[in-house]
Amino acid sequence: MIREYKNSFDSLFASLNVSQKEAVLHTGSPQIIIAGAGSGKTRVIMVKIAYLCHSLAIDPCRILAVTFTNKAAQELKNRLDVLGFSGVNSGTFHGVCLKILQAHGAYIGIKNPVVYDEQDQASVIKDCLKELKIEGKEAVASKFVEWISRKKDELEPPEPHSGEITGKYQAVYALYQKKLDEQNALDFGDLIMKTVRLLSEYPDLAEYYRTKKYSYLLVDEYQDTNTAQAVLLKLMAGDGKRLTVVGDPDQSIYSWRGANLNNLLHFEQSYPDAKLFKLEQNYRSAQTILDASNGLIRNNLKRREKNLWSDNPEGDKICYLKMSSDRRETEKLAQIICENNIEGIPYSDMAVFYRTHNLSRLVEEEFLKRGIPYAVVGGLPFYQRKEIKDLLCYVRFIINPADRVSLKRIINVPGRKIGEKTFARIESALQESGLDFYALFSKTDSVKGVSGHCTKVCSYFIYIIDKYRNKFASNAGWNEIMDELINEIGYMDYIKNTNTDEKADVRIANINTLIEAFAEYQSEHKGALIQEFIDTVALRSSVDDWNENQQKVSLMTLHCAKGLEFRVVYVIGLEEKLLPYYKDIEDPDEIEEERRLFYVGMTRAKEKAYLFSAQRRFTYTGSYYCLPSRFIREIPEDKIECLSAPPQTREFFTDENTQYYRQPNRYELNRFIDEFCVGDYVYHYQYGKGRILGGTGYGKNKRFIVQFNSEPEPVVVMASYAGLSKLDE
Numbered sequence: 001m002i003r004e005y006k007n008s009f010d011s012l013f014a015s016l017n018v019s020q021k022e023a024v025l026h027t028g029s030p031q032i033i034i035a036g037a038g039s040g041k042t043r044v045i046m047v048k049i050a051y052l053c054h055s056l057a058i059d060p061c062r063i064l065a066v067t068f069t070n071k072a073a074q075e076l077k078n079r080l081d082v083l084g085f086s087g088v089n090s091g092t093f094h095g096v097c098l099k100i101l102q103a104h105g106a107y108i109g110i111k112n113p114v115v116y117d118e119q120d121q122a123s124v125i126k127d128c129l130k131e132l133k134i135e136g137k138e139a140v141a142s143k144f145v146e147w148i149s150r151k152k153d154e155l156e157p158p159e160p161h162s163g164e165i166t167g168k169y170q171a172v173y174a175l176y177q178k179k180l181d182e183q184n185a186l187d188f189g190d191l192i193m194k195t196v197r198l199l200s201e202y203p204d205l206a207e208y209y210r211t212k213k214y215s216y217l218l219v220d221e222y223q224d225t226n227t228a229q230a231v232l233l234k235l236m237a238g239d240g241k242r243l244t245v246v247g248d249p250d251q252s253i254y255s256w257r258g259a260n261l262n263n264l265l266h267f268e269q270s271y272p273d274a275k276l277f278k279l280e281q282n283y284r285s286a287q288t289i290l291d292a293s294n295g296l297i298r299n300n301l302k303r304r305e306k307n308l309w310s311d312n313p314e315g316d317k318i319c320y321l322k323m324s325s326d327r328r329e330t331e332k333l334a335q336i337i338c339e340n341n342i343e344g345i346p347y348s349d350m351a352v353f354y355r356t357h358n359l360s361r362l363v364e365e366e367f368l369k370r371g372i373p374y375a376v377v378g379g380l381p382f383y384q385r386k387e388i389k390d391l392l393c394y395v396r397f398i399i400n401p402a403d404r405v406s407l408k409r410i411i412n413v414p415g416r417k418i419g420e421k422t423f424a425r426i427e428s429a430l431q432e433s434g435l436d437f438y439a440l441f442s443k444t445d446s447v448k449g450v451s452g453h454c455t456k457v458c459s460y461f462i463y464i465i466d467k468y469r470n471k472f473a474s475n476a477g478w479n480e481i482m483d484e485l486i487n488e489i490g491y492m493d494y495i496k497n498t499n500t501d502e503k504a505d506v507r508i509a510n511i512n513t514l515i516e517a518f519a520e521y522q523s524e525h526k527g528a529l530i531q532e533f534i535d536t537v538a539l540r541s542s543v544d545d546w547n548e549n550q551q552k553v554s555l556m557t558l559h560c561a562k563g564l565e566f567r568v569v570y571v572i573g574l575e576e577k578l579l580p581y582y583k584d585i586e587d588p589d590e591i592e593e594e595r596r597l598f599y600v601g602m603t604r605a606k607e608k609a610y611l612f613s614a615q616r617r618f619t620y621t622g623s624y625y626c627l628p629s630r631f632i633r634e635i636p637e638d639k640i641e642c643l644s645a646p647p648q649t650r651e652f653f654t655d656e657n658t659q660y661y662r663q664p665n666r667y668e669l670n671r672f673i674d675e676f677c678v679g680d681y682v683y684h685y686q687y688g689k690g691r692i693l694g695g696t697g698y699g700k701n702k703r704f705i706v707q708f709n710s711e712p713e714p715v716v717v718m719a720s721y722a723g724l725s726k727l728d729e
Helices: 002-014 018-025 041-054 070-083 093-108 118-131 141-153 164-182 188-201 203-213 227-237 287-297 326-342 357-370 386-399 404-410 420-433 437-441 452-473 478-489 491-497 501-524 530-538 588-602
Strands: 031-035 063-067 089-092 216-219 243-247 275-279 318-323 350-354 374-376 553-557 566-571 605-614 616-619 622-625 640-644 651-654 659-662 681-684 688-696 703-708 715-718 724-727
Touching: 002 041, 018 041, 018 275, 031 041, 041 063, 041 070, 041 216, 041 243, 063 070, 063 093, 070 089, 089 093, 093 188, 093 203, 093 227, 118 141, 118 164, 118 404, 141 164, 141 188, 141 227, 188 203, 188 227, 203 227, 216 227, 287 318, 287 588, 287 605, 318 326, 326 350, 326 357, 326 566, 326 605, 326 616, 350 357, 357 374, 357 553, 357 688, 386 404, 386 452, 386 478, 386 491, 386 501, 386 530, 452 478, 478 491, 478 501, 491 501, 501 530, 566 588, 681 703
Parallel strands: 031 243, 031 275, 063 089, 063 216, 216 243, 318 605, 318 640, 350 553, 350 566, 374 553, 566 605
Antiparallel strands: 616 622, 651 659, 681 688, 681 724, 688 703, 703 715
16 A cells, blocks of 8 residues: 555656645645646645655545535545545535534534525525514515525624614524524534534534544635634634645635635734745646736736746637627527537537526527537536425435424425415424424324314324334335335326426436435445435535536536636626626625636636627616626737627517517517516426516417426416416526
């Protein structure tokens, strides 16, 4: 093994440049590495771990590498395993904290918790709003979820407040936290906040993790850490002598979800003995792309000065196309993508970036028309699809009978004729009796107002839960148990009876994929408990589901693009009020983050970058004139080629309010009736949530074209019996 380590380390170390070698060899004091885009930071982290194992004889099991996505953590682990340095602990902040709480959470009253995602959080918040009688425009669950998450990022617990508005948020926060505790549940903010509490209240435990469990800590993407994560790291790293953080202030783009750039900018204030290293040689991009990106980002004040350079060829100038309209923008985009594909660039090596999700609609329409294969990254994740979430909630409730969110989701799936009033009576009895749902469901005959039918149904439901709890506790295959559970509750028949044949086939295929995922995880993790699989699913991000090998153009927001790379990138919607976003234009700090966002998009490109703006964009209320983004002007003139496409002949029609254009297209966007408009988010009793893409006809013949989250293709529904309800975005 020693020889294997030596050969691996020598070859790895020899492949590094001078700056990278200096960063790898440093020990004895806190270390901050400013790693520019494409500068090989993942390789440096990997070789530093190899150095610790090879030269300092550190046991790999005593090294902890923290990343921001499960995908990055697994890739690092796989690389080290191949090189012979297996056993290193790698994971996300949330994953690491979950393991700590599972091991020691009993000290603060946490035992075998379930992790709630944003859907689950919103479900609990809605119950809180109903209980506190908060209604109308104020009762937007997503706003409360966001507000509470930011409070937890700053380690702020619920507290009384005299202000009327803030007081309501604090009241919801307090009740929400009470319900989470009752259901033995943790949200993402709790994972960090409660670990900080645990290590703060039990210094001996913090010392154990600092000196015995983990000898060395390495943290990637440190610019994206929030206040709670920085405090957690301080507890686990102590004086930081064995701490390495890697990051880039120019790629800090997540302040809206709590990231605190000052953690990186002022690292030396937290760790006075810290030594700074810079990685400025880029291995990804053509020099022209780097020069353009350097010129752009120098307009920011909050940064650490660096200058990316490369030994790669100069490359083509950045191509900027100023189009007459949003439709022309997408047509030209599709044309260039087809041309690049004909020239030999695979679809998988191209990506389209945009600031907001709604800009993907026209792109998707144009790609469908031209037959360009594409995949939307950051759309509805696989594990959030209705059929998958239903079955996972069955497993969650089997594991944790206190999980009220899962129970409410599955009690009538498939239908058992337990109405909302009956369930409300059971909830009321629950509060009076002090029992949990599991215990009460075994005694529903004692609950006033619950029919004999419901009592029988509840008893059988508990029988199912008991039966499969025992099965999952055995050593049998999870895939076989899931298959049996699905058949016993009649879920496949439920899918077939509530969907068209085509939709049912898609959902059944998804269920089969889930069953395969159970089998694959159990095969790869011998002796694992079913809870571990559920926890892994809960901690996944949308990027974790992205498949870089699929032969499709990737469509994603600029926020999703972080950490990825493509031969060719296309950035659309480069206009004032889109990038920079209209909400951020008055705030200098926000403008800097918007600039960083554009910088991230530019530096994803290896060979070519195309930038697009439209002079006019169309919405259901009419059209509006757009100014090109200020960021385009900040690119050095000798690094960008500006083109303006000739106008295209269009057929227009007009009413008294506005003007629209017609294009030969799969979806002809006519004027909508007042209650529904293009871009509206809607709910359908059968298909769930979706977004209106367009419509045709008038009166009884009117049809809506809707892209539902649960469906792979847009669905056409008749307006006269569509059963659509408008949702907040």
